[in-house]
Amino acid sequence: MTFLKISKVIKAYQKDKPILSDFSMNINSGQVISLVGESGSGKSTLLRIIAGTENRDSGEVYLGDMLIQNPKEKLVPGYDEIQLVYQEYKLYPNSTVEENILRPLLLYDKSYRKYRLEKLLELLGLQDFRNNLPKELSGGQQQKVAIARALSLEPKVLLLDEPFSSLDTIQRRELITELKNMFKSLGVTVIFVTHDLDDALQLTDQLVILQNGKIVQEGKPAEIFSKPQNMYAAKLFSHLNKIPGKKKKFIRPTDISLFKTSGLPVLVKDVQYLVHYNQLTVKLSNGEIWLLEDKNRKFAINEKLHVKWEPEKELLIK
Numbered sequence: 001m002t003f004l005k006i007s008k009v010i011k012a013y014q015k016d017k018p019i020l021s022d023f024s025m026n027i028n029s030g031q032v033i034s035l036v037g038e039s040g041s042g043k044s045t046l047l048r049i050i051a052g053t054e055n056r057d058s059g060e061v062y063l064g065d066m067l068i069q070n071p072k073e074k075l076v077p078g079y080d081e082i083q084l085v086y087q088e089y090k091l092y093p094n095s096t097v098e099e100n101i102l103r104p105l106l107l108y109d110k111s112y113r114k115y116r117l118e119k120l121l122e123l124l125g126l127q128d129f130r131n132n133l134p135k136e137l138s139g140g141q142q143q144k145v146a147i148a149r150a151l152s153l154e155p156k157v158l159l160l161d162e163p164f165s166s167l168d169t170i171q172r173r174e175l176i177t178e179l180k181n182m183f184k185s186l187g188v189t190v191i192f193v194t195h196d197l198d199d200a201l202q203l204t205d206q207l208v209i210l211q212n213g214k215i216v217q218e219g220k221p222a223e224i225f226s227k228p229q230n231m232y233a234a235k236l237f238s239h240l241n242k243i244p245g246k247k248k249k250f251i252r253p254t255d256i257s258l259f260k261t262s263g264l265p266v267l268v269k270d271v272q273y274l275v276h277y278n279q280l281t282v283k284l285s286n287g288e289i290w291l292l293e294d295k296n297r298k299f300a301i302n303e304k305l306h307v308k309w310e311p312e313k314e315l316l317i318k
């Protein structure tokens, strides 16, 4: 059942230069999706429009039966039901973790406030830090407090706008894994915006790929990997090698097998040690440069080798 309905939204900051053009998307209740797009593709603008804190030029956003009003139409912009957390989300520096989480609940009765506070401290594993100030926490812990604060009002929709960008890779992965389980248990609907496909995949396998304010493709990662709709969607997953003599046909390095004797001959120009394989930069006989994955770390610079791939792995990219 559609829960959040975004319908034909248009937004331009400058005349005739729309950031979002006729943008439509439907999200079910409890769904967690990752919205991946390059910088400037309109991700943050879209989230602010969904949250009701940015005016749209036309189109509609519905949460259930409720039409989200533009901030100019509303005395207090935004909705308790829809909470947005972003990278520079500031905690109150002179307030403790407890006080930060309780801030949005000031108008609620004491027993409910206490109940929500304890629940959120527990959910996010922040009990031991309840009396700490933000500056006494790591970046990851601070973001947890920000998320706890956003969840304090029991929102139906949580919008995450690259909230983990300032964290290092390990912190980020750990936090995303923790949050993934928490979102599932809460049943909250989540849109996670990022430009990093790895982060997106850590949280969910529901992907929406955005480019220039338009959805280029949505679906499961494996589908997009094997049938990308355009170059941007294709390259999010890996480098592409152009197949000689075949127009608009490409092959991913991971789909290429390396042999000593049979196949298309190439010459190794460079070897780069990466986590799961050595990345080989090779030259084809027509002078083109390809990247290969040497999973057994066998080949060295100036060595000749041969490559093969299965024709069904070839990608046709318009």
Ligand SMILES: Nc1ncnc2c1ncn2[C@@H]1O[C@H](COP(=O)(O)OP(=O)(O)OP(=O)(O)O)[C@@H](O)[C@H]1O
Pocket: 013, 019, 037, 038, 039, 040, 041, 042, 043, 044, 045, 046, 195
């Ligand atoms: N308040 C504003 N006034 C004018 N232009 C804006 C405003 N906010 C965003 N823009 C422009 O709109 C475009 C889309 O910005 P937006 O922040 O929505 O993209 P994004 O995909 O979230 O980018 P990033 O990943 O870099 O944050 C950019 O070109 C930006 O400069």
